[in-house]
Amino acid sequence: MCAAVVVAVDGPAGSGKSSVSKAASRALGYAFLDTGAAYRALTWQALESGIDTADAAAIVALLDGFDYRTTVTDEGTRVTVGDADVTDAIREPRISAVVSDIARVPEVRLALNDAFRRMIRETDAPGIVVEGRDITTVVAPDAAVRILLTADEAVRIARRSAELAPGTASTAGQLRERDARDAQVVDFLTAAPGVVTIDSTELDFDQTVQAVVGLVNDEQEKRL
Numbered sequence: 001m002c003a004a005v006v007v008a009v010d011g012p013a014g015s016g017k018s019s020v021s022k023a024a025s026r027a028l029g030y031a032f033l034d035t036g037a038a039y040r041a042l043t044w045q046a047l048e049s050g051i052d053t054a055d056a057a058a059i060v061a062l063l064d065g066f067d068y069r070t071t072v073t074d075e076g077t078r079v080t081v082g083d084a085d086v087t088d089a090i091r092e093p094r095i096s097a098v099v100s101d102i103a104r105v106p107e108v109r110l111a112l113n114d115a116f117r118r119m120i121r122e123t124d125a126p127g128i129v130v131e132g133r134d135i136t137t138v139v140a141p142d143a144a145v146r147i148l149l150t151a152d153e154a155v156r157i158a159r160r161s162a163e164l165a166p167g168t169a170s171t172a173g174q175l176r177e178r179d180a181r182d183a184q185v186v187d188f189l190t191a192a193p194g195v196v197t198i199d200s201t202e203l204d205f206d207q208t209v210q211a212v213v214g215l216v217n218d219e220q221e222k223r224l
């Protein structure tokens, strides 16, 4: 039994899942778990090992020695695989381009989901905000608060483009293709029963964070 309040957040690429969830977790004094970082780190490991990401058997073979860790520092969360700090590398477009290959392998999802559930159980914070694609439905369907964070595609592409150096066109194509491929594996475009949709298309960043924090506070009040 997990004593922490679990806040599950799913949504498509660029909807604000990680930045909004991180800020909300800070405001609430909760821990934060970015599940996409683990899929990205395993992808980094595959590319580093010269493995074709379409080779599911080779990817599954990587799982055994996959030494994935996250460390919270004053500068933010650092992600390491073995001795390598991959915090920045896992955000590179070369990773985004093939991460969906890795995420569609059932053995990968089972292994990572087990690890995520363990991290949730072991948190010593009063709550934890967990974000990804299947948190509300598969990883933590019994979470106290379950949110689908969305925004119109054009807005998501504009936000993502503003972060990355390459032109909007390639960002747009990659984001669309990744969402389409990911949606074949898990449904993060429609809210499952009991999941609250927050559409941030017309909200600025702070308003979106406030919407998440408000939902959590409302839920906490109901439980008192």
Ligand SMILES: Nc1ncnc2c1ncn2[C@@H]1O[C@H](COP(=O)(O)OP(=O)(O)O)[C@@H](O)[C@H]1O
Pocket (backbone or CB within 6 Å): 011, 012, 013, 014, 015, 016, 017, 018, 019, 020, 159, 160, 163, 200, 203, 204, 205, 206, 208
């Ligand atoms: N409501 C919002 N208004 C404006 N910018 C936002 C909003 N939500 C997120 N952003 C910005 O959009 C970008 C993508 O957000 P991110 O958290 O990386 O999305 P995701 O994790 O869903 O892919 C970030 O630069 C973030 O600061």
Ligand SMILES: Nc1ccn([C@@H]2O[C@H](COP(=O)(O)OP(=O)(O)O)[C@@H](O)[C@H]2O)c(=O)n1
Pocket (backbone or CB within 6 Å): 012, 013, 014, 015, 017, 018, 035, 036, 037, 039, 040, 099, 100, 103, 131, 132, 133, 134, 135, 178, 182
């Ligand atoms: N719970 C999750 C989280 C991520 N993923 C995969 O990991 C990739 C990277 O996730 P991410 O959350 O870092 O992606 P962004 O939305 O931040 O761009 C996604 O495109 C999915 O392929 C997943 O399948 N299930």
